Amino acid sequence: SQQGEEDPQALSIQEGENATMNCSYKTSINNLQWYRQNSGRGLVHLILIRSNEREKHSGRLRVTLDTSKKSSSLLITASRAADTASYFCATDAKAAGNKLTFGGGTRVLVKP
């Protein structure tokens, strides 16, 4: 079963707006990672947040982690058409060794 569940499944916004997507998971984690996938190609790592961190920034990306609620959010600020992609959270669970378990993904469409 999937460790991470994401919502919304799909998101459509105008260029310049912010995009927020959420990820929930079930078991204790070492870290949670966000990846981007363009048009069914390979995934690109965006950001990693450790279980003892609450917030992390990278450029226009902001990630939060609430371990008490077992949830994370990814915020993309000032979105661009090039941000159109699917975004996946992935958990590195303490019980799973080096393996990542991916959420269902959020498809984001940024309209110019």
Next chain:
Amino acid sequence: SAVISQKPSRDICQRGTSLTIQCQVDSQVTMMFWYRQQPGQSLTLIATANQGSEATYESGFVIDKFPISRPNLTFSTLTVSNMSPEDSSIYLCSVEGSGEETQYFGPGTRLLVL
């Protein structure tokens, strides 16, 4: 970081045949991972391949259906055997960065089985 290439990038195959997918990394890595992504779905881990040992398969995946080779620290193959239309997916390999917890992915192999 790591740069990963996969061959073929896509293929259309007839049911009952087999396809071998190659994954090449530009640096030596201990662990390589093979994932399947069915149409419109997320990634599911098939197996973990370490050099010099048998691959470790996840629940629902077996060696007879998805044999994996790992002859050295920069290369691996995944074979999809006796294919059926349900095997139509994107197959991706990935590696862990040296000393990192993130994974680097190949561009994927898009497989369509008729």
